Amino acid sequence: MLEIKNLHAEVDGKSILKGINLNINKGEVHAIMGPNGSGKSTLANVLAGRDDYDITEGSVLFDGKDISELEPEERAGEGIFLAFQYPVEIPGVTNTTFLKEALNAQRKYRGEEELGGMEFVKLIRSKTKELGIKDDMLKRAVNVGFSGGEKKRNDILQMAVLNPKLAVLDETDSGLDIDALKIVAEGVNKLRAENNAILVITHYQRLLNYIVPDKVHVLANGKIQRTGGKELALELEEKGYADYSGEAA
């Protein structure tokens, strides 16, 4: 589903990603772990198409299509979803309005019929129920006045409604206490399916206790240094990233 080949990227002229190779298939959950400054968040932002993150070499294929020149909204339409490390507050725009506009924009992009009011309400109700989210959250302005945990859950709700093929969770665990972390992980697990894939980006192993990955990659100095199974995360938890710091080959 996602094929990253020899990806080099820079931010503000500074080279951050220096040749990433990564393949993720349908139904898989991959974790990327690494020390601070290793390029983890850069990778997430490059995949989502944020401005100022420039691909200088290599390619990113999504379902066989080169997405490197696509706008962020086009990537969303293709089925890529980024759960933000710090979800953004949008005063004056309710969650319902936002979700409806986003979903219909994506459907339009894919040439699908837009959902009418009733169909949308039905869909959103089923998702809030599934995730155990109170309906009053829908009437509130997007993330405004939300606690850290609520913001992350709101991102998961968006993910559930938009139903992406690939979800990239960028340090979703940051700023969450253990209870909030469990709730968010539970939400993510409910959305795991044969047809979609999840890329979890994290510094700490603890999130991976709840979202169990099929593969774990260690990213350091802009390159994937090692790939293993879920046990690799435990090893990193024990030994830290010391082996991967410095100018590793």
Next chain:
Amino acid sequence: MVTLASDKEAFIAQYDQSKDHLPGSDIAWLAELRAKNIALFEEIGLPTGKTELWKFTNLNPLKKQAFSSPSIKGKVSANSNELPRLLEEGSSYRLVFIDGHYSADLSDDGLPSGVSLQSLSSVITAGATDLEASIIPREREEEQPLVALNTALMSDGYVLKIANDVSIDLPIEILHFGGGKAEQSYHNRNVISIGSGSKVTIIENVTDRSDNVYFSNSATEVFVGENATLHHYRIQASNKTAFLVSSTEAVVNKGASYDSFLLNTGARLSRTETNVSLVAENSSCHLNGAYMGTDDQHCDITTRVDHKSPHTTCDEVIKGVLGGKARGVFQGKIIVHELAQKTVGNQSHRAMLLSERAEVDAKPELEIFADDVICSHGCTSGQIDGEQLFYLRSRGLSSEQAQALLVNAFLADAVEAVQNDSLKDLLLVKIADWLEQNPN
């Protein structure tokens, strides 16, 4: 040297030509009032950049344009089907002005008892009784040359009088429909007088039917009686070549409230001035508004609130969005006089600039002579937040859609202050329409 088409002399010449035909030329006090005001106008002249109150609004585009004398009451023609209604027929009383002239035929009748609504020209024709007291010289008249010009040239307008303890359920909608002929100027004078304990909503709709250049220089005197409430809303959605200058002077009595909202999307140049005097205890005012500009539009909102009595409050929330080379001006003065203890005054102006060449000038001023008051003011201007934009786009919204959603949310917040729900919805629709037509 550039010859200006509408300099001071041109307006004085207009007065000289039309003074014998203006309504009430045979009424001594009125003819005298006009003469006195044209003399005042001659002495002060049109405002320039050196005039402190007009520092940010340059009238040169107006001066370059010739305007014909205000037409003396003749035939008013318009197809009633082409006249826009803000609220559905039957949900407001609509009064119609075409190119500055009142049209009885096109206006609704059946106003409730206790409400007297007449055109200025008919009040003058009937002898102008009571009018003298209503257009007494304003305070600081020397600072208002365009009001002096209005007084000299006024030919129509409306006089609305509400008796005591009358509540009108339906709003009074006043349509100012311009643009019938090119290069005309209208100097309408209005009087609104609300009796004690009464409650009324007035919605002024300033619009037109063509791209013709015209100059509307209106002045409105407002008296809000004890414990009365006036909701005074104004929508200026004229074409982008019009010049719209208006000055409203409101006196608010004990326990009374003057609540205003301005939505401005139109005009090449607009200057909307509101001066409120809170003259007795527990009087209050709300001066809210939203403006949007694009191309080379210039939108000036100038307000002044005089707290002259204790326990008076004012709230002011103005928001603006500017694209193209548009320019916004906000001047807000709050003066708390020595007597006005326990005053509360809050003012905020926020502008969002959608293009690099858009510009906003804000001048908030607080002058406080009492020592026990709560006053605040804040002015900000900035661009659309890049993080918010990316967040929305990453969920599938196009850049234009995301921008429209953010701008809409920004302006909708200002509309929250409007108490009439159907009008609130209408304003939101106007904002959304504007965003659709002006993606910037």
